[in-house]
Amino acid sequence: MSILVTGGAGFIGGNFVLDWLAQSDETVVNLDALSYAGNLDTLKSLEQDPRHVFVRGDIGDRVLVDALLAEHRPRAVINFAAESHVDRSIHGPGDFIQTNVVGTFNLLESVRGYWGQLTDAERAAFRLLHVSTDEVYGSLSPDDAPFTENHRYQPNSPYSASKAASDHLMRAWHHTYGLPVLTTNCSNNYGPYHFPEKLIPLVILNALAGKPLPIYGDGSQVRDWLYVKDHCSAIRRVLEAGTPGETYNVGGWNEKTNLDVVKTICALLDELAPQADPTRRYAEQIAFVADRPGHDSRYAIDARKLERELGWRPQETFDSGIRKTVAWYLQHQDWVANVSSGAYRDWVNQHYG
Structure with a gap:
C-alpha cells in the first residue's frame, strides 16, 4: 500500500509527510517540483527511509505522473502542489x-485514467484529496459570520482565483466522472519548516537579525491561525472518513490581527532570546509599510462540519502553537540559513524594501 503526495517538500506537504511516516509504515511517494518554496532539508530525516520515495517533477507532467501511478499503484493521492503566496x-x-x-x-486527468483501470474494490477505496484555502471565499467584514462550506466563492487575488479554479475543477471531475474527490479549505497555517516569506517566520527572522518587522497597512487585517500539525491531523481524518464529493473547512478557531500576531512573537522573543541590551524590546523594530493591492481584511473559518461529521478539532491554541513555532526557529537556525538563498533575499528586498 502507498499514497502519492504532490508538493510534499513544501511547508504543509512536508509537515504532512513527516507526520504520516511518524504514525504509519505506509509508503509515501513524494512528487515535488522543488520550486522556490520546496525544500528537501525539511525531509532530511527521511533520506535513508525506504518508506519515502522522492521524485522531482511537476504535477503538470502527464507522462511522469502516469508512470508513478502505474508503478506505485497508490490507494490515495493528496494534492498539496500549488503556488501559494499572494504577493x-x-x-x-x-x-x-x-x-x-x-x-x-493535468493531475486530474492522470488520476482519472489510473482510477478507471482499477478493480471495482480498488476504485471504491481510492481517494483524491485536494488541499485548498479559505482565500477562495473572499473577504469578511468584522461582524460577518465565518466562512462555511456553502459560502459563495469570491476570490480577490490571482492566487485565490487560481485556487478557486482548481477547486471547481475538482468538483467537476467528481460530478462528471465520479472521481472520488475530497476537498479541504484551510485557514492560515503556521509552524515548523515555513518558508520565510510568510508573516510569522519573516517576523521571527527579521527580529533576530535586527531588521524592521514589516506590517502591511495598519496591521488590522484579521486571519484565523491554524497550527500546521493540526492541519495535518485534519487531512488524515478527512482522508480516512470523508465523503467523496464533500468539502471540509479546516480552521484553528484563532482569529488574530496581524499586528497582534507580530506583538505576540516579539514578546516571546523577548523571553526566549532577549537582546544584548536588556532595555531593548523587539517590538521597537515594527515598521508599517504600504498595504498591498486588494488586501482582504478578514478571513475566518467555521470548522463545525469537520467536528460534527468526523470528530476533528485542533489541539493547539494560538498561544501554545506560536510558542512552539518560535522555539523551533530558534533551535533550527541551520534550516533557516539553508532556505534563505540569495534569490529569497532579493525577493524580500523587492517587496519589503
Missing part, C-alpha cells in the same frame, strides 16, 4: 495559472 501572484500571476489551474487539470 508573488500579484507580481507574476502566470505561474499561478500554470501550476494551480493547468497543473491541477
Whole structure:
C-alpha cells in the first residue's frame, strides 16, 4: 500500500509527510517540483527511509505522473502542489495559472485514467484529496459570520482565483466522472519548516537579525491561525472518513490581527532570546509599510462540519502553537540559513524594501 503526495517538500506537504511516516509504515511517494518554496532539508530525516520515495517533477507532467501511478499503484493521492503566496501572484500571476489551474487539470486527468483501470474494490477505496484555502471565499467584514462550506466563492487575488479554479475543477471531475474527490479549505497555517516569506517566520527572522518587522497597512487585517500539525491531523481524518464529493473547512478557531500576531512573537522573543541590551524590546523594530493591492481584511473559518461529521478539532491554541513555532526557529537556525538563498533575499528586498 502507498499514497502519492504532490508538493510534499513544501511547508504543509512536508509537515504532512513527516507526520504520516511518524504514525504509519505506509509508503509515501513524494512528487515535488522543488520550486522556490520546496525544500528537501525539511525531509532530511527521511533520506535513508525506504518508506519515502522522492521524485522531482511537476504535477503538470502527464507522462511522469502516469508512470508513478502505474508503478506505485497508490490507494490515495493528496494534492498539496500549488503556488501559494499572494504577493508573488500579484507580481507574476502566470505561474499561478500554470501550476494551480493547468497543473491541477493535468493531475486530474492522470488520476482519472489510473482510477478507471482499477478493480471495482480498488476504485471504491481510492481517494483524491485536494488541499485548498479559505482565500477562495473572499473577504469578511468584522461582524460577518465565518466562512462555511456553502459560502459563495469570491476570490480577490490571482492566487485565490487560481485556487478557486482548481477547486471547481475538482468538483467537476467528481460530478462528471465520479472521481472520488475530497476537498479541504484551510485557514492560515503556521509552524515548523515555513518558508520565510510568510508573516510569522519573516517576523521571527527579521527580529533576530535586527531588521524592521514589516506590517502591511495598519496591521488590522484579521486571519484565523491554524497550527500546521493540526492541519495535518485534519487531512488524515478527512482522508480516512470523508465523503467523496464533500468539502471540509479546516480552521484553528484563532482569529488574530496581524499586528497582534507580530506583538505576540516579539514578546516571546523577548523571553526566549532577549537582546544584548536588556532595555531593548523587539517590538521597537515594527515598521508599517504600504498595504498591498486588494488586501482582504478578514478571513475566518467555521470548522463545525469537520467536528460534527468526523470528530476533528485542533489541539493547539494560538498561544501554545506560536510558542512552539518560535522555539523551533530558534533551535533550527541551520534550516533557516539553508532556505534563505540569495534569490529569497532579493525577493524580500523587492517587496519589503
